[in-house]
Amino acid sequence: MIRLTARTGRLFLELCSFVGELIIFCFRILTNLLVPPFFLRAFFSSIIQIGWLSLPVVGITSFFTGGALALQIYAGGARFNAEEVVPSIVAIGMVRELGPVLGGLMVAARVASSIAAEIGTMKVTEQVDALITLSTEPIKYLVVPRVIAAVLAVPVLVGVGDSIGVLGGYVIGTTRLDFNNAIYLINSINYLEFWDVLSGLIKGAVFGCIISVMGCFFGMRCEKGARGVGQATKSAVVSASVLILAANYFLTEAFFSS
Amino acid sequence: MIEVSDLHKSFDQNNVLKGVNLKISDGKSMVIIGASGQGKSVILKCLLGLIKPDKGLVLLNGIDPNSKEKNIALAKIGMLFQGGALFDSLPVWQNVAFRYLNGKRKISTSEARKIAIDKLNRVGLKDSFADSFPSELSGGMQKRVALARAIATEPEIIFFDEPTTGLDPIMAQVINKLIRELVVEMGVTAVTITHDMQSVRSIADEVALLHAGTIQWTGPLKNIDKSKNKYLNQFISGSGKGPIETLR
Ligand SMILES: Nc1ncnc2c1ncn2[C@@H]1O[C@H](COP(=O)(O)OP(=O)(O)OP(=O)(O)O)[C@@H](O)[C@H]1O
Numbered sequence: 092m093i094r095l096t097a098r099t100g101r102l103f104l105e106l107c108s109f110v111g112e113l114i115i116f117c118f119r120i121l122t123n124l125l126v127p128p129f130f131l132r133a134f135f136s137s138i139i140q141i142g143w144l145s146l147p148v149v150g151i152t153s154f155f156t157g158g159a160l161a162l163q164i165y166a167g168g169a170r171f172n173a174e175e176v177v178p179s180i181v182a183i184g185m186v187r188e189l190g191p192v193l194g195g196l197m198v199a200a201r202v203a204s205s206i207a208a209e210i211g212t213m214k215v216t217e218q219v220d221a222l223i224t225l226s227t228e229p230i231k232y233l234v235v236p237r238v239i240a241a242v243l244a245v246p247v248l249v250g251v252g253d254s255i256g257v258l259g260g261y262v263i264g265t266t267r268l269d270f271n272n273a274i275y276l277i278n279s280i281n282y283l284e285f286w287d288v289l290s291g292l293i294k295g296a297v298f299g300c301i302i303s304v305m306g307c308f309f310g311m312r313c314e315k316g317a318r319g320v321g322q323a324t325k326s327a328v329v330s331a332s333v334l335i336l337a338a339n340y341f342l343t344e345a346f347f348s349s
Numbered sequence: 350m351i352e353v354s355d356l357h358k359s360f361d362q363n364n365v366l367k368g369v370n371l372k373i374s375d376g377k378s379m380v381i382i383g384a385s386g387q388g389k390s391v392i393l394k395c396l397l398g399l400i401k402p403d404k405g406l407v408l409l410n411g412i413d414p415n416s417k418e419k420n421i422a423l424a425k426i427g428m429l430f431q432g433g434a435l436f437d438s439l440p441v442w443q444n445v446a447f448r449y450l451n452g453k454r455k456i457s458t459s460e461a462r463k464i465a466i467d468k469l470n471r472v473g474l475k476d477s478f479a480d481s482f483p484s485e486l487s488g489g490m491q492k493r494v495a496l497a498r499a500i501a502t503e504p505e506i507i508f509f510d511e512p513t514t515g516l517d518p519i520m521a522q523v524i525n526k527l528i529r530e531l532v533v534e535m536g537v538t539a540v541t542i543t544h545d546m547q548s549v550r551s552i553a554d555e556v557a558l559l560h561a562g563t564i565q566w567t568g569p570l571k572n573i574d575k576s577k578n579k580y581l582n583q584f585i586s587g588s589g590k591g592p593i594e595t596l597r
């Protein structure tokens with residue numbers, strides 16, 4: 092009993108110190124965000140890494156999701172003769188929820204892991220120490236460019252994913268479910284509001300922030316060789332994914348409750 | 350001037366440094382010797398503010414590297430890490446010219462490249478390696494690139510953590526001569542860690558021997574063979590018998 096209490100207590104203390112570390116880390120990012128020097132080269136290469144190279148993954152995921160969504164809603168809608176809602180529901184579902192969440196999760200798997208592994212390896216091979224001795228703040232050189240790049244790139248990815256998802260629904264809807272091409276498109280667009288799209292993009296920006304901060308945070312606190320790097324990578328992906336889903340709920344609540 | 354006074358550092362139960370005192374005057378070359386695992390690299394990291402001492406004070410030209418002013422001190426310091434610590438995402442020449450490509454000392458790319466190649470030549474590397482990536486080089490070559498990076502901005506103080514380990518004897522002599530030249534001709538203050546007695550004899554003005562967490566002996570190079578210090582005698586002769594145990 093005493094041992095159990097002790098262990099719970101220790102776990103709780105560890106959690107507190109972990110959260111504290113994370114808050115300090117975020118604070119350090121903020122204080123370094125707007126103060127020169129800026130590392131443009133690192134920023135552009137992060138845009139390529141996070142944005143451009145994630146396009147195929149996000150595109151393919153969205154296409155199949157849009158297609159599957161069309162089939163599901165058609166089957167569900169058929170139960171009360173509401174098959175014609177397929178285009179608008181696919182569009183709204185994609186843009187408000189599935190585009191950002193699935194896009195965010197795919198990018199988390201791809202990017203949070205690679206950021207954590209790269210920075211973690213730099214940490215254990217003393218490259219981060221070397222940066223300090225070369226008068227370069229690691230947060231500025233390694234973290235800030237990645238965070239800014241992710242916050243800008245993930246909404247764009249989400250936008251592209253939204254469009255491809257709608258396209259997926261359109262392709263399935265017109266080939267498998269005998270919708271008329273023009274009517275499908277008109278229905279997709281007519282019921283979609285600007286706010287639906289914008290809220291999805293805002294979610295994307297928040298998810299981008301979560302992904303990059305988690306990748307960098309676990310990379311920077313990485314210790315003890317290859318095993319540490321593996322652990323950092325795992326923790327980064329898991330925590331980024333969980334936080335994305337949690338943040339998604341709260342954002343949705345905030346956006347649509349009123 | 351580098352001053353280390355009463356420096357203590359432990360990792361968990363492992364008391365590595367237990368009161369190290371050192372004084373290195375400007376333009377002098379100090380060589381720290383000592384058995385493997387005694388905390389020589391830890392001393393250098395404390396000097397650079399990378400490891401926070403538990404107790405004691407470190408001053409580089411009067412500046413504490415753990416204080417807010419550490420960037421003033423670091424701007425004039427070069428460091429060669431024991432493992433090289435090259436940035437593996439950058440080609441060799443950008444590693445060497447890192448300070449000229451980023452931050453306060455930024456200059457044009459072509460000029461930076463010229464300086465980088467000049468420094469690479471000084472550590473015995475041909476121009477053709479400038480565009481290679483560190484992972485494409487051998488261990489000894491990486492070490493020399495790291496050395497070129499440490500000396501690239503002509504710092505006033507340079508720390509060398511085992512500059513010649515992993516090099517062939519010819520290249521080791523080249524590097525020893527280079528370090529000596531930096532001290533004698535450029536007036537650099539150098540702190541070198543090495544296990545190699547030939548290096549000690551070619552680089553040092555002063556020698557310090559670290560064992561069991563404290564400096565056991567320190568003095569000018571010419572005194573090392575006359576000394577009666579048991580630790581130093583054992584270290585120089587490399588004998589298995591003496592106060593330095595072989596199972597540590
Ligand atoms: N970051 C760290 N965390 C925990 N222990 C450490 C750390 N760095 C060094 N140590 C410990 O400190 C001791 C001294 O290490 P250090 O690297 O300074 O040895 P050294 O004298 O440079 O040896 P060598 O000649 O083999 O390089 C070792 O016992 C090592 O385990």
Ligand SMILES: [Mg+2]
Nearest residue numbers: 389390431510
């Ligand atoms: Mg060492």
